[in-house]
Each structure stands twice: as structure tokens, then as C-alpha cells.
Amino acid sequence: MKKNPQTVQFTINGESKTFITEPDEKLLDLLRREGYKGAKFGCGQGTCGSCTVLMDGRAVYSCLLYAMQVEGHEIRTIESIGTHDNPSEFQQELIDGGAVQCGYCIPGMIMSATALMENETHFDDETVREYMDGNLCRCTGYEKIWSALRRVLDRQEAQNTQS
Amino acid sequence: MSDNPTANFKQVHHSVTKIDAKQLALGKDSYVGDLAPREALIVKMLWSPHPHARITSINVSKAEKMPGVKAVLWHGNVPRNIHCTAGQGYPEPSPYDTFIFDTKVRHVGDRVAAVAAETAEQAEAALKKITVKYELLEPVFTIDEAMAEDAPIIHDEPEAYVPIPIPYDPKKNLVAMVGCEAGDFDQGMQDADFTFDDTYETPYAQHCPIEPYTSLAHVDSAGRIVITTSTQVPFHCRRIVAQALGLPVQKIRVIKPRIGGGFGSKQEILLEDIVALVALRTGRPAFWQFTREENFITGRTRHPIRVRLRAGIKKDGTITAIGMDCWNNTGAYGGHGLTVVSCCGSKVLPLYRCDNIHFDGKVLYTNLPVGGAYRGFGATQAFFAMESTIDKMADAIGMDPLEFRRQNHIQSGDSSPIFAALGEGKEGTPMTIDSCALDDCIAKGAEAIGWDKRTDWRDKTGRYRRGIGMACLMQGSSIPHIDMGGASIKINEDGSFNLLVGATDLGTGSDTVLAQIAAEELATTTDKMIVYSSDTDMTPFDVGAYASSTTYLSGEASRKAAADAKRQILKTGAEILGLPVDQVQCVASHVQNTDGSQKVSYGDIACYALYSKNQYQIIGTGSHFTEKSPPPFAAHYAEIEVDTWTGLIRVLQYVSTIDCGTAINPALCEGQTEGGTLNGISYALTEQYLFTNGRMTNPSFAEYHIFSMRDKPPIKAILVPSYEHSGPFGAKSVSEICINGPAPVFANAIYNATGARLYEFPFMPEKVLKAIQAVKA
Numbered sequence: 001m002k003k004n005p006q007t008v009q010f011t012i013n014g015e016s017k018t019f020i021t022e023p024d025e026k027l028l029d030l031l032r033r034e035g036y037k038g039a040k041f042g043c044g045q046g047t048c049g050s051c052t053v054l055m056d057g058r059a060v061y062s063c064l065l066y067a068m069q070v071e072g073h074e075i076r077t078i079e080s081i082g083t084h085d086n087p088s089e090f091q092q093e094l095i096d097g098g099a100v101q102c103g104y105c106i107p108g109m110i111m112s113a114t115a116l117m118e119n120e121t122h123f124d125d126e127t128v129r130e131y132m133d134g135n136l137c138r139c140t141g142y143e144k145i146w147s148a149l150r151r152v153l154d155r156q157e158a159q160n161t162q163s
Numbered sequence: 164m165s166d167n168p169t170a171n172f173k174q175v176h177h178s179v180t181k182i183d184a185k186q187l188a189l190g191k192d193s194y195v196g197d198l199a200p201r202e203a204l205i206v207k208m209l210w211s212p213h214p215h216a217r218i219t220s221i222n223v224s225k226a227e228k229m230p231g232v233k234a235v236l237w238h239g240n241v242p243r244n245i246h247c248t249a250g251q252g253y254p255e256p257s258p259y260d261t262f263i264f265d266t267k268v269r270h271v272g273d274r275v276a277a278v279a280a281e282t283a284e285q286a287e288a289a290l291k292k293i294t295v296k297y298e299l300l301e302p303v304f305t306i307d308e309a310m311a312e313d314a315p316i317i318h319d320e321p322e323a324y325v326p327i328p329i330p331y332d333p334k335k336n337l338v339a340m341v342g343c344e345a346g347d348f349d350q351g352m353q354d355a356d357f358t359f360d361d362t363y364e365t366p367y368a369q370h371c372p373i374e375p376y377t378s379l380a381h382v383d384s385a386g387r388i389v390i391t392t393s394t395q396v397p398f399h400c401r402r403i404v405a406q407a408l409g410l411p412v413q414k415i416r417v418i419k420p421r422i423g424g425g426f427g428s429k430q431e432i433l434l435e436d437i438v439a440l441v442a443l444r445t446g447r448p449a450f451w452q453f454t455r456e457e458n459f460i461t462g463r464t465r466h467p468i469r470v471r472l473r474a475g476i477k478k479d480g481t482i483t484a485i486g487m488d489c490w491n492n493t494g495a496y497g498g499h500g501l502t503v504v505s506c507c508g509s510k511v512l513p514l515y516r517c518d519n520i521h522f523d524g525k526v527l528y529t530n531l532p533v534g535g536a537y538r539g540f541g542a543t544q545a546f547f548a549m550e551s552t553i554d555k556m557a558d559a560i561g562m563d564p565l566e567f568r569r570q571n572h573i574q575s576g577d578s579s580p581i582f583a584a585l586g587e588g589k590e591g592t593p594m595t596i597d598s599c600a601l602d603d604c605i606a607k608g609a610e611a612i613g614w615d616k617r618t619d620w621r622d623k624t625g626r627y628r629r630g631i632g633m634a635c636l637m638q639g640s641s642i643p644h645i646d647m648g649g650a651s652i653k654i655n656e657d658g659s660f661n662l663l664v665g666a667t668d669l670g671t672g673s674d675t676v677l678a679q680i681a682a683e684e685l686a687t688t689t690d691k692m693i694v695y696s697s698d699t700d701m702t703p704f705d706v707g708a709y710a711s712s713t714t715y716l717s718g719e720a721s722r723k724a725a726a727d728a729k730r731q732i733l734k735t736g737a738e739i740l741g742l743p744v745d746q747v748q749c750v751a752s753h754v755q756n757t758d759g760s761q762k763v764s765y766g767d768i769a770c771y772a773l774y775s776k777n778q779y780q781i782i783g784t785g786s787h788f789t790e791k792s793p794p795p796f797a798a799h800y801a802e803i804e805v806d807t808w809t810g811l812i813r814v815l816q817y818v819s820t821i822d823c824g825t826a827i828n829p830a831l832c833e834g835q836t837e838g839g840t841l842n843g844i845s846y847a848l849t850e851q852y853l854f855t856n857g858r859m860t861n862p863s864f865a866e867y868h869i870f871s872m873r874d875k876p877p878i879k880a881i882l883v884p885s886y887e888h889s890g891p892f893g894a895k896s897v898s899e900i901c902i903n904g905p906a907p908v909f910a911n912a913i914y915n916a917t918g919a920r921l922y923e924f925p926f927m928p929e930k931v932l933k934a935i936q937a938v939k940a
């Protein structure tokens with residue numbers, strides 16, 4: 001069935017793996033095929049953010065990247081963040097804050113927020129908007145997602161200034 | 164409320180954690196797309212490139228031979244059973260005007276042929292090999308064109324009919340007509356000191372759930388078709404697929420997993436018949452997910468409606484007459500056409516006291532995208548007209564629009580002739596308003612926005628001008644004598660319960676809300692509930708998630724099921740304790756005597772009933788339909804800043820108050836209110852369908868702009884308490900009402916800022932600028 005099978009090797013959630021792919025396969029399709037289904041298809045056009053994953057710590061739209069493009073890079077997906085027994089701080093705030101409605105946008109939001117928290121030390125509103133603007137949510141009006149995130153960031157910022 | 168019944172609630176009226184929040188936040192497999200097996204065939208559809216054409220020939224033989232192709236479906240090889248894709252009660256108040264495939268295409272994006280192949284690329288390659296010859300027919304794009312004397316007939320198929328006795332005349336492109344009169348409208352207009360006659364237009368819009376339409380089907384080992392689908396209406400889906408395929412309902416099982424948002428769009432059967440057919444023909448699982456573009460062009464939309472509003476008032480602010488004429492463009496198929504236009508009247512006209520009312524609704528076919536159910540459902544369209552005119556009325560007599568609304572709005576104990584006159588495809592149901600906290604909504608919202616600082620537009624100068632606008636709103640809670648919900652609940656050894664509901668959580672949190680209601684009734688905690696929704700093989704029937712019905716209607720069904728189980732628990736508990744049943748009660752997951760000195764836990768009661776003595780399954784069932792549809796009420800406010808040089812609007816603050824009765828889960832109610840409000844804001848300011856010859860030219864989020872986190876203005880949701888005695892623990896609906904506010908609120912705020920009155924939206928800068936310039940001229 002495969003017209004032009006190739007292999008691609010990259011680190012996924014800390015493990016180096018090799019996958020069969022094709023030159024025209026998108027990273028999102030590869031990830032979902034291989035069981036990393038936390039990244040969702042929402043538009044396939046780089047406009048909704050539900051497919052967001054981290055590439056070398058940067059939030060990217062996996063629906064726009066070809067799988068071959070991530071050769072040798074480090075990819076992280078929602079599957080690497082939190083467990084039922086130990087959700088991440090942001091996940092816990094989203095859950096407690098009633099910020100998860102249909103939830104389809106949420107993994108992407110969490111990945112963008114992860115990039116924000118890892119790459120920045122100072123989280124003024126404008127910086128937060130910059131990182132989160134590419135993740136559309138049609139259910140929540142963003143209010144509760146925003147305040148959940150703000151709670152985490154404020155705590156983190158307080159810690160950063162202490163240490 | 165002198166005695167406050169909500170004070171003693173332990174489960175409802177608390178922001179209990181949404182029960183599926185964690186699995187979703189962890190990104191666990193939850194949605195249809197996550198459940199598709201790797202071996203599933205991928206379905207792709209060839210869509211009509213023409214707005215109106217007859218298919219004179221179609222050749223699929225090349226496509227069938229393409230690599231990976233397992234099935235090609237077209238009008239020559241599928242059953243031809245007329246049906247309606249709208250998921251409504253049965254028989255539907257909508258015409259049967261649809262086939263799986265037809266020899267005619269009626270809009271750009273109508274079905275022509277489907278391919279199922281091993282991969283999406285193979286399916287797409289095969290689509291290109293299908294040759295179709297079309298005889299192009301003259302298209303109909305506007306309501307006026309549709310009503311013209313010798314207009315092209317869009318539905319000329321002889322099979323088309325409407326299954327209930329209502330007017331339907333496809334030869335005139337007429338999908339439905341509905342009207343009612345109360346008092347004497349003409350007399351009311353004559354008695355008025357001031358009269359108004361304005362025409363408003365509301366635009367197309369798409370719901371844009373972030374999860375596109377998605378369906379999966381397979382044939383199980385017993386030969387039955389299992390459809391796992393992103394739907395708001397699993398039971399209607401089963402019935403409609405059975406009808407379209409000519410199969411017994413028994414042969415089909417529909418499962419609804421987690422849904423990535425719906426807002427009405429998924430109250431429609433658009434993919435399920437095809438995946439079911441592919442699975443049947445090939446014996447393989449079949450998966451179909453719309454692209455974002457398909458979501459726009461062939462998914463359902465909000466019906467664009469033209470509303471002519473005539474009204475008369477006295478100098479003292481008495482409304483003497485209201486007349487509403489609505490023309491509903493339902494696009495190429497008629498589903499929801501009648502009911503949406505009925506709701507223009509039934510969900511809007513009762514809000515203000517008036518003796519002389521005229522209502523007339525017409526629904527017309529055009530060769531444009533198909534209207535469907537969309538949150539707000541006609542009320543959104545008509546409230547734009549109503550609340551704009553209400554402001555004009557107040558302005559005419561020099562009264563504060565807030566005071567004018569306060570003086571005229573419906574109150575507890577009032578009725579409206581409209582309740583009895585306008586139903587859904589039949590007469591309505593008379594109703595007296597029980598709970599109404601609209602006065603409080605108005606007061607709290609006014610305070611939050613700073614209504615006091617509002618000044619007349621004539622006093623404003625400079626490039627940037629601020630304005631404050633408001634609107635009052637109502638909706639309903641389910642459809643009386645039409646909607647029905649069912650639930651069952653059974654106990655397990657550890658005192659946990661399986662709550663099975665047909666009600667369809669599509670991201671709203673209704674599973675949680677229903678669990679809270681059941682837990683409250685059973686005097687246990689919500690975390691003891693294992694909720695399963697919805698599966699036509701496993702759960703009781705429910706009409707589905709629409710018409711703001713789930714909390715009010717399915718909630719009461721869940722409460723009744725819990726009450727039924729509770730009776731059994733009490734009886735068994737009393738038997739264990741050796742006490743008469745009238746001397747025990749349920750307290751904190753135990754059955755106990757009055758002072759609590761003797762008690763037995765639900766877990767022990769379950770074990771006793773399942774294993775020890777007089778064995779039986781403690782299981783409660785409940786179902787519910789309603790006699791009334793109590794409206795939630797809302798007052799919305801916004802402060803905006805208009806750039807009078809460019810027409811650009813900046814929303815400084817939006818306040819969304821709501822009286823939804825008892826808020827079963829306040830955090831979720833706020834979430835519904837914030838989300839619906841932002842959707843309404845986005846609709847009012849930026850969302851629009853652009854057409855060239857019937858083709859939508861902006862079918863992507865890049866060009867059809869929905870609000871992002873950066874765009875979002877501050878939204879303040881305020882829950883205003885009331886107690887609806889007919890609802891579960893005092894609850895009414897919450898989900899739909901809030902989307903109705905932004906368009907009229909902004910129209911009124913623009914007027915307050917600049918003196919410019921707009922009669923259509925989205926309020927794009929050029930439109931606003933033109934209106935401002937008209938004021939100056």
C-alpha cells in the first residue's frame with residue numbers, strides 16, 4: 001500500500017524511535033497512527049492548534065509539519081504530561097476550574113502553555129496571549145482556561161523570583 | 164424566595180468537578196477519531212461544484228479500479244429512500260426531501276459520490292477519476308428569488324413530502340409557513356403614539372466545533388451495524404439511518420463517545436448513512452471525518468433570516484402592538500426550517516407584555532448551504548430585531564432603555580398568548596411563568612457595566628467614542644409534549660451506581676450535572692456515580708442534546724430514576740435494620756433511623772440485595788416529558804469603543820447575567836454562559852460567509868474568523884438565582900440563551916456611541932463606518 005516508504009527517526013516523549021512514513025505524510029497523521037492520539041485534528045491548516053505538539057521545546061502545529069521534517073528532533077506530546085494519579089499543575093487547575101468543556105482543544109492548549117512555561121520566566125498577559133493565541137476553543141470563551149493558566153503562572157513566577 | 168431550598172443542597176448547586184475533565188485533559192482516547200481502528204477504510208466524498216444542476220451521467224468505473232479502493236457509492240447503487248437529515252422527534256416537523264444520493268445537486272457541497280479506500284490519499288485520487296456530466300440549472304440565491312413568480316424549482320422530486328399536516332409547497336420553494344395572531348394588531352398600531360417598521364437581516368454562520376463532524380461504523384460479529392459517531396442525537400441517528408438504508412432499527416447500534424463540541428451542528432445525520440453503507444458493503448470498518456472546509460460548505464449552518472418588525476407604543480411606554488414577519492432561508496434542504504422560524508416568535512415575542520401580536524414565518528429553499536440547528540435556534544436572529552427595536556422605542560419617548568425594559572418585560576405569574584399559539588409544527592402549550600429573576604439580572608448587569616455613566620450619543624465628540632448597550636433575552640427549557648428523556652440507575656456492591664442516560668453530553672458537562680442530580684436525590688455523593696451516555700443498545704431513550712433540554716428534562720428523568728432506586732434502598736435498608744420503612748431515611752450514603760443510632764451503608768445494602776436474602780437488583784428507572792418550557796432569562800450589557808474614522812469596534816467589557824433557576828453546577832453554568840457569549844460576540848463582529856455564485860469562498864479559520872484568546876474581551880458571567888418549581892431541584896436551562904445577546908447589545912451600543920443604527924451584522928468596520936457617515940450627513 002505504501003507508495004514510497006521511508007523511515008524517520010526522532011525522539012518522542014524521551015524515547016528514540018524509528019517509524020515508517022512517506023514523504024507526504026504529516027506529523028499529526030503519523031503520531032495518531034502510532035497511538036499518540038492526544039494531538040487532535042481540527043483543521044489541518046495550521047489555524048486551530050488542536051494538533052499542537054512540542055518540537056525541541058517549541059510549540060508547533062503537527063498538521064503542517066511533514067513527518068520527515070522532524071528527523072533527529074525531539075517531539076513531545078500530551079502523552080508525556082501528567083497521569084491519572086499525577087496530573088500536571090496546569091491540568092489540575094483546568095480540571096478544578098471547570099475549564100474543560102468538550103476538551104478537544106485542551107491537549108493543544110496544554111502543549112502551548114508548556115512551551116510558555118519552559119521558555120519564559122516572566123509571564124505578563126501579552127506574552128501569555130502570544131503563546132496561547134494559536135489555540136482556538138469554541139466552548140469556553142477562554143475565561144476559565146485563562147484564569148487556570150494565570151494561577152499556575154503566577155505561582156511559578158513567584159517561585160522564580162524567590163529562587 | 165423566602166425559604167431558600169438551595170441552602171440544604173449537598174451535591175447540586177455546587178461546582179462539582181466535571182467527571183470527564185481529567186481524561187480529556189490527559190488527552191486520553193475519547194473521541195470518535197481516537198477510536199477508529201487502523202484497518203478502517205477512509206471515506207471521502209465528491210461534492211457538487213454547482214449550486215443547482217442535474218446529474219445527467221456519472222461514471223465511476225475508473226474510480227472503482229483505483230488502488231486501494233474498496234467501494235464507490237453513488238445514486239445508482241444505494242437505496243433511494245426519502246428522509247430528512249435533521250435529528251428531531253418523529254414524525255419530524257421538517258420535510259422529507261433528501262436521499263442518500265440523488266440525481267440532482269442543490270448546493271455547492273451537495274453529495275455526488277463517495278469513495279472508501281485504504282488511505283485518504285487513495286480515496287482522494289479515486290474521486291478525481293469519477294466523471295460527472297451536469298446539466299446546469301438556474302440557481303436561486305435569495306429569499307426574493309425563491310419567492311419569485313416563475314422561480315426555478317429546487318425540489319422537483321415527486322417523493323418529497325412533509326410527514327405532519329403543515330403547509331409544504333416545494334413547487335413554490337416553500338418549505339413551511341407558520342403564523343399566529345393575538346388581540347388586534349392593526350388596532351394596536353392605530354392606538355400607538357409612535358410606530359416602528361424596520362427590517363433586519365441576520366447572516367449565515369457555522370458552529371465551528373473544533374472537532375469536525377466524524378463518524379465510524381463497523382459490522383459486528385452478529386451482523387449488526389455499530390455506528391460510533393460525533394452526534395447530539397444518537398437515537399434519532401439510529402432511526403434516520405434505518406430509514407435511509409431501509410433497515411430495521413434493530414439492526415443498528417449507535418454509540419456516542421466524548422464529543423468535541425456541537426452547538427447544534429451535530430443534531431444532523433450527515434455522515435452516518437455513508438459509513439454504515441460502506442461497512443455493510445465491504446465488511447470493513449469505515450471512518451469519515453470532515454475537513455474544516457467540508458464543515459463549512461456542507462456542514463449545517465445558522466439559518467439567515469430577514470425579520471420585519473413593526474410595533475407601536477404609547478407615550479407612557481405601553482407597547483400597543485408587535486408584529487414580526489420572518490423569512491427564513493433554509494438553503495438546499497428543509498430540516499429545522501419550520502422549527503427555527505417558529506422559535507423566532509415563540510422564544511422572543513413573550514418577553515414583553517403586549518396584547519396585540521402578529522407573527523408570520525415563511526421558510527424558503529435556496530441553492531445555498533443548508534441551515535440547521537444552531538444554539539439560539541431562531542431566537543438569536545429574532546432577538547437582534549426585537550432588542551434593537553426596543554431601544555428605538557425607548558429612544559422615541561425619551562426613556563432610559565433599561566427602564567423601558569423593566570416596565571414591559573414578563574414577570575412571574577404572567578403568561579403570553581404566544582405560548583399557547585406557537586409550538587413546533589403544531590400549537591404550543593399554555594404556560595404561566597413560574598421563576599423569573601429578570602429584574603435582578605437587569606440590576607446586577609447594570610451595576611457591573613456601570614450603566615449610570617451612560618450618556619446620550621449627541622453629547623459625544625472626538626474620534627473614539629464609547630457606548631453602552633444592553634439587551635434582555637429569554638429562551639426555553641425543552642419542547643413540551645415533544646421531548647422526552649430516560650435514565651436508569653443501579654447499585655453496585657461498594658455503594659457506587661451506574662447511571663445510564665440517553666442524554667447526550669457533547670462537552671457541556673451534562674453527564675456531571677445528571678450525576679449531581681441523581682446523587683442529591685439518593686443522598687450520596689457525585690463521585691459514586693459511573694455515568695454512561697449514550698448508546699442505543701445500552702441506555703434508555705432520550706431525544707438528545709438540543710432545545711436546552713438536558714438539565715431540565717433529562718435531569719428530571721435522572722432524578723426520578725434515582726428516586727425509584729431510593730425507594731428500593733430504603734425498603735432493603737429497613738429490612739436489614741429490622742425497622743418499618745417509614746422510620747428510616749437516606750442520609751450520607753446510609754439508611755438510618757431518625758436519630759442515626761442504627762444505620763447501614765449503601766454498600767452493605769447492595770451486598771445484601773445481591774447476595775444474601777430476598778435477592779434482587781436494586782435498579783431505578785425514570786423518564787420524563789414536560790408540560791412546559793420555562794424560559795431562562797438574561798440581561799446582557801457591553802461597553803464598546805467605536806473608532807469613528809475606521810468603523811472599528813473594540814469591546815471593552817461584556818456582562819452576561821443569567822437566571823437559569825438553580826445552577827446545578829455553577830462553574831459549568833458560568834462556562835456555558837461565557838462560551839455562548841463569546842460565540843455570540845464573534846458572530847456579531849466577524850463571522851461571515853462570503854459567496855461567489857453560491858460557493859462559499861472563505862471556508863477556513865484563516866478567512867472565517869472565530870475569536871481567539873487574544874481577541875477575547877473581558878466577559879463577566881453573573882448567575883442570578885431563581886427557583887423553577889417544575890425543574891429538578893429548581894433548575895432551568897442555561898446553554899443557548901447567552902448567544903442571543905451580543906448582536907443587539909452591540910447594535911445598541913454603537914447607536915449609543917455614534918447615533919448610527921445598524922440593521923445587519925457582522926459589524927465589520929466598513930459597515931459601521933458607512934452607518935456613522937450616514938448620521939453625519
Ligand code: FES
Nearest residue numbers: 042043044049063
Ligand atoms: S489541526 Fe493543526 S492547526 Fe488545526
Ligand code: FES
Nearest residue numbers: 102103105137139
Ligand atoms: S473545550 Fe471545546 S473546544 Fe475548547
